[in-house]
Amino acid sequence: MIEIDDLAGMLGTLCPMFVLVDGGGRIAQVGPTLQKLRPDQPMPGKDFLEVFELVRLRKVSTLAALLSLAGAKLHLRIKGEPHTALKGLIAPLPNGQGAVINLSFGISILDAVRDYALTSADFSGTDLAIELLYLVEAKSAAMEASRSLNLRLQGAMLAAEEQAYTDMLTGLKNRRAMDVLLGHLASGDAPFALMHLDLDFFKSVNDRYGHAAGDYVLQQAACIMVEETRNDDTVARVGGDEFVIIFKHLIDESVLSAIASRLIDRLRQPMIFEGSVCQISASIGTALSTQFQAPKAAEILNAADQALYEAKRMGRSRHCLYSSFLGQRVQSAQSQASPH
Amino acid sequence: MHGLINRAVQSFVSATYGQSCWMRVTDAADLGFTEFEAMLVYDDAMTTRVLDALCAELKRPRAEILEDLGTYLVSHPNMEDLRRLLRFGGDTYVEFLHSLDDLSDRVRLAVSDLRLPLLELREVSSSEYHLHCYSGLPGYASVMVGVLRAVADDYGALAFLTHEGQQGEVEVITIALVESAFSAGRNFDLGARKP
Numbered sequence: 323m324i325e326i327d328d329l330a331g332m333l334g335t336l337c338p339m340f341v342l343v344d345g346g347g348r349i350a351q352v353g354p355t356l357q358k359l360r361p362d363q364p365m366p367g368k369d370f371l372e373v374f375e376l377v378r379l380r381k382v383s384t385l386a387a388l389l390s391l392a393g394a395k396l397h398l399r400i401k402g403e404p405h406t407a408l409k410g411l412i413a414p415l416p417n418g419q420g421a422v423i424n425l426s427f428g429i430s431i432l433d434a435v436r437d438y439a440l441t442s443a444d445f446s447g448t449d450l451a452i453e454l455l456y457l458v459e460a461k462s463a464a465m466e467a468s469r470s471l472n473l474r475l476q477g478a479m480l481a482a483e484e485q486a487y488t489d490m491l492t493g494l495k496n497r498r499a500m501d502v503l504l505g506h507l508a509s510g511d512a513p514f515a516l517m518h519l520d521l522d523f524f525k526s527v528n529d530r531y532g533h534a535a536g537d538y539v540l541q542q543a544a545c546i547m548v549e550e551t552r553n554d555d556t557v558a559r560v561g562g563d564e565f566v567i568i569f570k571h572l573i574d575e576s577v578l579s580a581i582a583s584r585l586i587d588r589l590r591q592p593m594i595f596e597g598s599v600c601q602i603s604a605s606i607g608t609a610l611s612t613q614f615q616a617p618k619a620a621e622i623l624n625a626a627d628q629a630l631y632e633a634k635r636m637g638r639s640r641h642c643l644y645s646s647f648l649g650q651r652v653q654s655a656q657s658q659a660s661p662h
Numbered sequence: 663m664h665g666l667i668n669r670a671v672q673s674f675v676s677a678t679y680g681q682s683c684w685m686r687v688t689d690a691a692d693l694g695f696t697e698f699e700a701m702l703v704y705d706d707a708m709t710t711r712v713l714d715a716l717c718a719e720l721k722r723p724r725a726e727i728l729e730d731l732g733t734y735l736v737s738h739p740n741m742e743d744l745r746r747l748l749r750f751g752g753d754t755y756v757e758f759l760h761s762l763d764d765l766s767d768r769v770r771l772a773v774s775d776l777r778l779p780l781l782e783l784r785e786v787s788s789s790e791y792h793l794h795c796y797s798g799l800p801g802y803a804s805v806m807v808g809v810l811r812a813v814a815d816d817y818g819a820l821a822f823l824t825h826e827g828q829q830g831e832v833e834v835i836t837i838a839l840v841e842s843a844f845s846a847g848r849n850f851d852l853g854a855r856k857p
Contacts, residue, residue: 442753455852456750460772463743467666467700474699479793 323529326350337424338446339408343475344420347385349591355444356425359400359533365521374398377407390412391423397416406430427451432458489559492535492544500558500566504619507611513573514611518626519547521589522603522638535595535629539602546588550581566626573610575643582606582641590639605633609644622645663709663775667799668698668700671712673741674734683719688703690715697838705776712799725804725825732808736816747780748813749850757821759791778802780831789839794832803833812839819848 326342330351332341338355352365365373376382377397389412396410406438409428414421427434431451434440445451464643487499495503507514528536541565545567548555552601556568565627589604607629610618633642675684688696691711698704717724735741736748747768751761761768766778779798785791793810795803807825814821820841826834 431854434853439851441852452750456747456768457771459743459750460747460768464701464773465746471701525706569735583839 329422330653333424335421335445338444339425340426341365341370341374342420342421343385345385345418347371347388347420349373350441355440358440358444359438360402360404363402372399372401374408384483387422388412389543392421392530396423404433406434406437424596447653449561492541493557494544494548494565495558497558497560500556500560501619503556503568506625507568507570508619508622510618512571513655514571515569515578515579515608516611516622516626517567517569517606517608518623518630519565519567519585519604519606519635521565522605522634524563524602526599527602531595531598531600535598537602538595539593543589543592543602543604547585550585550588551625566623573612575610576609579641579643582608586639586641605630605638606641607631607633607644613644663703663706664773665698665700665702666706666776668704668709668771669700670735671709671716671731672698674738675716676737677740678730678734679720683742687712687715687719690719699825716748724801728801728804729808729811729825732805732810733812735805736809736812743804744815746850746854748809751817755814755817755821755837758813758817759837761792762793764770781806793835793837795835796832803835807835810835815845816848818843818845820844 330340330342333351334353338353339357340351340353341349342351344350347370348608349365349368349370351621355366359378360373370385370388371383376388376399377399379391379396382388382391390411392414394412396412398408398410400408407428407430408425410423411426412421412423414565426449429455435451442452485541486504487495489496504516505571521539524536524539525541540559543565544557545557547567551567551569554570555572556570558566558568560566569578569581585602585606589602593600593602607626609629610624610626614621629642629644633640636642665681672684676686685696690707691714693712713724713727716727720727736745748758751758751765761785762781762783765781767775769778774775777798779802780796782794782796783791784794793806795806801826807823811821811823814823822838822840824836824838826836828834
């Protein structure tokens with residue numbers, strides 16, 4: 323029969339957080355790592371339930387009650403600060419000699435190694451504690467690297483999205499952005515107006531003075547359109563010298579006509595590029611969402627397009643508002659004009 | 663090549679020779695970018711071009727530079743996380759040497775797609791060890807020489823290391839341990855966590 327002291331010696335090697343209690347529930351011996359949690363208060367001699375409390379079974383107050391839990395997983399806490407949580411397993415000794423209770427930190431191990439300055443020597447060689455700590459650190463480092471990559475990718479994605487919706491030459495929105503916004507507006511309830519603006523004589527500027535002059539003129543025209551519209555309005559360059567301006571919540575024909583006149587007036591002012599005088603103008607067609615029962619994006623674009631066609635037909639530098647009568651006339655004019 | 667390895671080279675060059683040197687190297691290697699991402703995988707040829715460009719820039723042999731890289735990985739404050747992970751290998755330098763057998767498995771537990779070549783420690787006597795580095799990552803043995811030398815300092819051990827070169831299918835590093843507690847070494851606090 324193994325002596326109690328021999329047993330304690332073996333346990334100290336195999337499970338350095340053991341507690342050996344005698345038949346009266348008093349602590350006979352504890353493992354070195356467990357004693358390290360309360361270095362100034364020797365545990366042997368005290369009642370087990372004086373040093374530890376059971377977390378889920380608070381009513382257990384005698385050794386007999388504790389022994390009835392043999393084989394079950396115990397949740398305990400060491401009394402006093404810090405309140406380290408422990409897991410435990412109890413095995414009774416034969417002949418009512420008491421019991422062996424093996425404790426471990428469970429998930430509280432991260433705090434425990436810090437709070438008690440534990441080292442790898444405090445864990446048995448078969449304990450996975452050190453591997454767990456290693457994994458936590460290694461995974462945290464890997465996670466941190468992934469997180470920083472995610473943040474950079476997110477930044478790059480936002481920049482790319484912004485770029486995808488921007489006309490790089492003028493800084494205006496591009497066709498794609500306009501399509502998205504128009505689709506959105508068409509499916510909503512808010513009324514809006516859509517202007518289709520086409521620069522007149524732009525091609526001749528390009529042909530006479532070169533692309534640099536053409537680019538300059540486009541940038542100046544973009545500036546004028548941004549200046550003559552509200553911050554909430556959307557100005558998009560949808561083709562070489564074609565622009566669309568969307569006015570949300572604005573369907574007042576006289577206001578829109580006034581804006582169109584100002585745009586045309588300003589765009590007709592000569593622009594000077596490296597000493598050359600570039601003269602352009604603009605024709606504008608406007609359609610209102612309220613001119614349709616259930617406006618569709620393509621329908622409104624087409625209506626503004628027809629009004630623009632009419633403005634050009636009337637001799638450029640004009641603004642024309644769409645009407646359903648105009649729609650029919652333009653359609654018949656177009657079908658007559660293109661018999662082939 | 664895993665981004666972590668490329669990133670290690672980048673970090674080493676920037677910290678040791680300056681950001682401008684790294685810029686010249688990425689330029690000469692024709693990378694098309696200047697920052698490796700630690701968690702992406704790159705074409706092996708890129709790493710080779712970077713190392714070639716670095717040798718040309720520094721006018722030093724590759725093995726020597728890779729040894730310095732190994733030392734950097736353990737001893738530079740930038741790499742404190744990695745030093746700690748290595749110190750989990752054991753309480754003494756000899757225990758650490760034995761833990762190298764598991765190094766590639768440990769690395770794979772942390773980053774599943776980072777595959778490092780197998781290492782095998784042979785104990786010749788209590789003061790002499792041979793480390794066999796299997797193939798799979800050219801230059802790995804040179805980096806390990808730097809790592810082992812710096813880790814010895816970290817544990818306070820006095821050891822002499824020799825890169826014996828290729829012997830059959832492995833590269834061999836000889837570790838002559840003169841004194842395992844030569845100096846105090848650096849502290850390793852198991853519970854130290856970043857704020």
